[in-house]
Amino acid sequence: MNSLFTALITKRIVATVSALLIIVIGCAAGIWQLGRAESKIALAANLLARQQMPILSANDRAWTLTEASERRMTARGRYLPEAAIWLDNRPRPLPEGGSGNAAQAGFYLLMPLRLEGGDEILWVNRGWAPRNQENRETLPPIQTPVGPVNVEGIVFAHPGKVYELGSSKSAPPLNGPRIEQNLDLESEAKLRGWAQSPFILRLEESGIPDGLLREWAPLTTGVDRHYAYAFQWFALAFAGFVFWLASGLRQYKRPDLKSGDQG
Template sequence: MLVVLAIGIMAGRWQLGRADQKIILANQISAMAAREQIDLNAKNWTLSETEFRPVRARGRFLPNEVVWLDNRPSLKPQTGQTQSGFYVLMPFLLDGQEKRLVWVNRGWAPRNNQDRLILPSITTPKESVVIEGIALAGPGRVLELGNQPNSQASPRIQQNLDLTYEAGRMVYPQLPFIIRQNDPDEGDGLSRIWPVATTGVDRHYAYAFQWFSLGAAALAFWFTTGFMRYRNQGKSSS
């Protein structure tokens, strides 16, 4: 009983902590988003200077280096159901005398459920463009089994993006964050309806309730069986 009770309490508290983290993150993003937009072409920015801040950048995409991050579901507004898909990550070469790269999460694209190697059709401007978005430490991580994927594979379909790994193989210096692009739909085949940071908070609360209920059930079972055993012993002794 004590083991089950301890597990239930610890797991429930962990779920509540995850919910609190998401709420704090959402508040941080809201506060930083209200600050002045950063021009990434101005200097060599750091993550601490830019995280959660609105940014803009002028340059051109490098479509030959595109990475398709798998297992990124998205909610369809029309049906309310989730659909499997990719985050499309692409390096962006900044204009200027000192060439620098920044990775851009261009948006979400649906996945072919029959063959994951049949990639959705997207368009990429060839000329220099200005993009806007939010600076983030990364595109978010999902569970990954195995070693770092081979960057020479084509197409590059993988679970996560390691900025340190990418910086070691790219020709140009790389900024230590990504841009989550927020530009409106431009007919490029990508969706940029991003989930809010508090997505999943209700699910964490529900899981916490289940774990606490498990602990309470173990305590109630122990008390009930112990009381019945005590009563039966009393009857036997009389």
């Protein structure tokens, strides 16, 4: 037993430490990927549960983010297309099992809706449109209703954030739509000088052909990928252990090593 311990560990300190690092890193990364998967499943379950609650109306009163987050909401008002913000570098939304190119880049169209019966603004994520490949400054052609509209969707704190290099110190132009990387609700409210809801409303697919896609992917999208990554990390840890053990046993069985131990 002592000679086996010597062959596997004592005479192979560097190999043992290296194998131990591989096993620890592989197991830790695998557990982390499993945690990511479980978090997505829990978030999706929570979202589904909140969607089953009574539908809120943005016109009834001013709702807080805590009250309205991930709830279904309806709103009636008029769009303000001249203040629209096109969020760049957004992937195409695809339903679960849907077809299409998920890597295709485009825009989310965020447009303020002035609620009927008051002056409060509700920012609405109307959907996704592809980016012009020849000139990225050319905005996609979409249709916007002129009169009052009734919309329905799900409330979120923001439309999602992407990495942004630096920030513009100069005030953006307010005379028309503009392209941005992210939407800062507080900054936009100060810039415009209007009262607005502390959240955005992501529209659901209504079947209205306005040039925008709203087939949002469920929050559980990517869970299978996390499981696959976890398997790969655990396999790496197991392979590291097997290689360490096999090389150690092969060295232990070498006649010169065994005769040296006996002397």
